[in-house]
Amino acid sequence: MNRNRLITGGILGAATIAAAYVAGWFVVAHILQSGIADWEADRRAEGWIVEHGAIDIGGFPFAWRATIGAPHLAPAVGKAHFHWTGS
Numbered sequence: 029m030n031r032n033r034l035i036t037g038g039i040l041g042a043a044t045i046a047a048a049y050v051a052g053w054f055v056v057a058h059i060l061q062s063g064i065a066d067w068e069a070d071r072r073a074e075g076w077i078v079e080h081g082a083i084d085i086g087g088f089p090f091a092w093r094a095t096i097g098a099p100h101l102a103p104a105v106g107k108a109h110f111h112w113t114g115s
Contacts, residue, residue: 049089057085060092075104 061083068078081097102111 053088053092057088057092060094061085064094064096071101077102077104 064083071078077100079098079100081099083097084095085092086095087093096114099114100111101113
């Protein structure tokens with residue numbers, strides 16, 4: 029009976045650690061997405077034009093990667109002529 033408790037405890041412990049890691053990954057992914065949104069808001073407040081398609085957060089389980097579709101950055105109208113786009 030002691031052996032079964034030890035095995036059950038080990039399985040529950042490993043499952044708890046795995047669940048905590050997954051939850052932590054999603055928390056960091058949310059922080060990454062919020063950071064992008066904050067950067068975007070800051071640039072717009074400075075007068076920049078910021079446009080893009082969908083933002084995809086990926087890389088689970090060992091990395092965090094943000095893929096931003098069709099990004100475009102340009103100064104507001106009337107400022108120096110410059111714009112940047114990406115694929």
